[in-house]
Amino acid sequence: AAGVIQSPRHLIKEKRETATLKCYPIPRHDTVYWYQQGPGQDPQFLISFYEKMQSDKGSIPDRFSAQQFSDYHSELNMSSLELGDSALYFCASSFKSFSGNTIYFGEGSWLTVV
Amino acid sequence: AQKVTQAQTEISVVEKEDVTLDCVYETRDTTYYLFWYKQPPSGELVFLIRRNSFDEQNEISGRYSWNFQKSTSSFNFTITASQVVDSAVYFCALSGANTGNQFYFGTGTSLTVIP
Numbered sequence: 759a760a761g762v763i764q765s766p767r768h769l770i771k772e773k774r775e776t777a778t779l780k781c782y783p784i785p786r787h788d789t790v791y792w793y794q795q796g797p798g799q800d801p802q803f804l805i806s807f808y809e810k811m812q813s814d815k816g817s818i819p820d821r822f823s824a825q826q827f828s829d830y831h832s833e834l835n836m837s838s839l840e841l842g843d844s845a846l847y848f849c850a851s852s853f854k855s856f857s858g859n860t861i862y863f864g865e866g867s868w869l870t871v872v
Numbered sequence: 873a874q875k876v877t878q879a880q881t882e883i884s885v886v887e888k889e890d891v892t893l894d895c896v897y898e899t900r901d902t903t904y905y906l907f908w909y910k911q912p913p914s915g916e917l918v919f920l921i922r923r924n925s926f927d928e929q930n931e932i933s934g935r936y937s938w939n940f941q942k943s944t945s946s947f948n949f950t951i952t953a954s955q956v957v958d959s960a961v962y963f964c965a966l967s968g969a970n971t972g973n974q975f976y977f978g979t980g981t982s983l984t985v986i987p
Contacts, residue, residue, distance in 0.1 A: 789973070791973070791975075793975075799979075800963060800977035800978060800979050800980055801917070801963070801975075801977050802977075803974045803975060803976075806972070806973065806974070813972060813973075814971075814972040814973070814974050816974060846915060848917060850917075852973065855972065855973050856973060857903075857905065857967055857968065857969045857970070857971065857972060857973050858903075858904075858905035858922070858924065858967050858969070858973070859973055860907070860919055860922050861919075861973065861975065862919055863909070863916065863917035863918075863919075864916070865914075865915065865916040866915050866916060866917075868915070
């Protein structure tokens with residue numbers, strides 16, 4: 759079965775540069791979530807979108823922005839990158855954004871800021 | 873506030889042993905949902921199980937079983953006859969009815985199965 763597709767899988771950027779991560783949800787899923795997982799840490803919720811509108815906001819820095827497009831794919835834009843932004847970024851998707859719906863994660867995008 | 877505690881940071885077992893991973897949660901929501909995810913060394917997060925707060929029936933699925941007890945706010949996960957491929961970090965997560973579908977993860981338990 760098709761899963762959540764994330765690209766790129768690995769990304770190396772320098773401090774103060776900009777990075778964009780893409781996420782393609784499971785077909786027919788209308789809700790997308792972004793999580794950040796630092797080294798040895800648990801995943802932290804950043805932001806979510808339902809039907810192209812922001813539905814929930816977590817600990818997303820102001821330097822980051824995201825959106826969901828008409829085909830339900832989502833992009834996470836990160837500017838003025840800092841060393842502390844180095845992490846594994848997960849996108850997840852679900853059908854509807856109801857509480858308790860299982861969310862399915864992609865394989866993650868490894869961002870390294872040097 | 874939602875909180876998930878996985879007190880076991882690292883566990884090592886010899887292959888074929890049984891192992892239980894502990895998860896304790898805190899929530900003020902009367903309706904909530906609990907999950908277990910597995911993160912193998914390759915990094916992806918794999919969904920294992922979901923439980924509603926109003927469904928305390930425990931379940932066995934192959935070598936996996938789950939023990940949900942509301943009285944102690946625990947949602948423990950047991951692997952029977954562990955295998956090397958079970959080596960991974962296991963995360964317990966909570967989603968409350970009043971917090972959208974935002975997941976709160978525990979800090980994870982790193983399981984190593986020694987051949």
